[in-house]
Structures are given as structure tokens and as C-alpha cells.
Amino acid sequence: MATVQLPPQGSFRLDDVDWLTYRRLLRAFDNRHARLTYDRGSLEFMTLSPLHEHFSSLLGQFVEVLTEELQMPRRSAGSTTLKRKKRLRGLEPDRSYYLANEPLVRGKETLDLRRDPPPDLGIEIDVTHSSLNRMAIYAALKVPEVWRFDGQALVSYHLQANGTYVANDRSLHFSFLSLKDVNLFLQRRTQMDETSLVRSFRAWVREQIAKGWPAAT
Numbered sequence: 001m002a003t004v005q006l007p008p009q010g011s012f013r014l015d016d017v018d019w020l021t022y023r024r025l026l027r028a029f030d031n032r033h034a035r036l037t038y039d040r041g042s043l044e045f046m047t048l049s050p051l052h053e054h055f056s057s058l059l060g061q062f063v064e065v066l067t068e069e070l071q072m073p074r075r076s077a078g079s080t081t082l083k084r085k086k087r088l089r090g091l092e093p094d095r096s097y098y099l100a101n102e103p104l105v106r107g108k109e110t111l112d113l114r115r116d117p118p119p120d121l122g123i124e125i126d127v128t129h130s131s132l133n134r135m136a137i138y139a140a141l142k143v144p145e146v147w148r149f150d151g152q153a154l155v156s157y158h159l160q161a162n163g164t165y166v167a168n169d170r171s172l173h174f175s176f177l178s179l180k181d182v183n184l185f186l187q188r189r190t191q192m193d194e195t196s197l198v199r200s201f202r203a204w205v206r207e208q209i210a211k212g213w214p215a216a217t
Contacts, residue, residue, distance in 0.1 A: 035092050
């Protein structure tokens with residue numbers, strides 16, 4: 001197989017790539033700082049910027065704070081490759097979590113979407129725009145909720161029965177949570193270090209619990 005050279009930051013796309021080649025490239029790029037997205041023959045390679053990874057880490061920590069403080073079951077699936085040969089699609093979320101379906105995957109060392117449910121929540125950082133429709137791939141893989149952040153606004157996308165997403169400012173799995181409030185914390189990232197920011201988010205969550213969370217509003 002020819003060597004694929006990735007740019008320091010950015011992406012490039014190959015077309016007419018079969019499923020077997022995609023699988024081989026996944027193995028070749030395992031543990032490398034790159035993201036592969038596959039959509040019915042089109043394959044995109046994307047290197048991830050420090051800003052992208054910073055936002056991904058922050059949002060992941062916010063989800064973990066929420067589940068810890070609310071004592072909700074959680075299994076972190078990270079950026080595990082989600083793929084289905086039947087649908088000829090695959091991607092790596094920036095972060096992903098099992099919440100409602102955590103009991104169904106508890107104790108499993110490997111995950112296979114042919115028999116296991118997809119993660120309940122995916123996190124998509126879109127500061128470097130993909131040339132492929134990653135939201136359509138999430139939908140084809142039946143991920144119930146995706147938090148998408150473009151560097152300015154954080155929006156929750158809820159999967160509908162017809163296989164499309166509807167944007168919402170409230171989370172599907174944290175129905176009492178407005179994503180606008182979470183976005184305010186993301187915008188404070190230049191005002192304090194990451195540890196302080198996550199601690200302030202945790203303190204805010206505890207305040208909301210004291211006021212009556214998790215009742216939906």
C-alpha cells in the first residue's frame with residue numbers, strides 16, 4: 001500500500017475507495033493523530049488542530065462532570081471508530097458516551113454496531129470543516145444525540161424517526177440542560193486555565209442540582 005502523507009493541519013479526500021481499503025487504512029492509522037471519515041466510497045483524512053482537541057477535551061469533561069454529579073451511569077467510548085459495512089459509512093466522533101444504553105455494553109471489551117447499540121451521545125467539533133456530511137453519517141449509524149460546536153455556538157441535534165436530525169438548544173439526555181449555558185463556559189476558556197474552568201462548571205452544576213435539577217424545564 002502506498003504511503004499516505006498527511007498535512008500538518010487540514011484535510012484531503014479520496015474518492016472511489018472500497019470498504020476493504022477503508023478498513024486497512026483504519027488499521028494503518030491506528031493511534032495516529034488523524035481522523036478518517038468514510039461515506040459510500042469517499043474517504044477523508046483530517047489532522048486535528050490543538051484548538052480542536054482543546055474544545056473536544058473541555059466538552060468531554062463537562063459531560064463527565066454532569067454524569068458524576070447527577071450520578072448517571074456512563075461509559076466513555078472516546079473517539080472509537082463507529083462503522084457499518086451494511087451502510088458503507090464510518091467515522092470517529094471527537095468524544096462519545098453510552099448513557100441510557102450503558103447497561104447494554106457494560107463489561108464488553110469490544111463494541112460492534114452489528115449487535116451493540118451506538119453511543120447515546122456524540123461530540124462533534126467543527127472548527128475545521130469536513131468535506132463530507134458527518135451529521136448524515138451519524139444519522140446513518142443511528143447515534144441518538146450529537147453535540148456540535150463550531151467554535152461559537154453549541155447545538156444539540158436529536159435523531160428523529162425519519163433518520164434526520166433536528167437542532168435543539170436543550171440536550172436529549174440531559175433534558176433540563178440548556179446548551180446555551182454550557183456554551184457560556186466554553187467561551188470563558190481564554191479567561192482561565194482548564195482546571196479552573198472545569199471546577200467552575202462543576203460548581204455551577206451543583207448549584208443547579210440544589211435548585212431542583214434534574215427536573216426537566
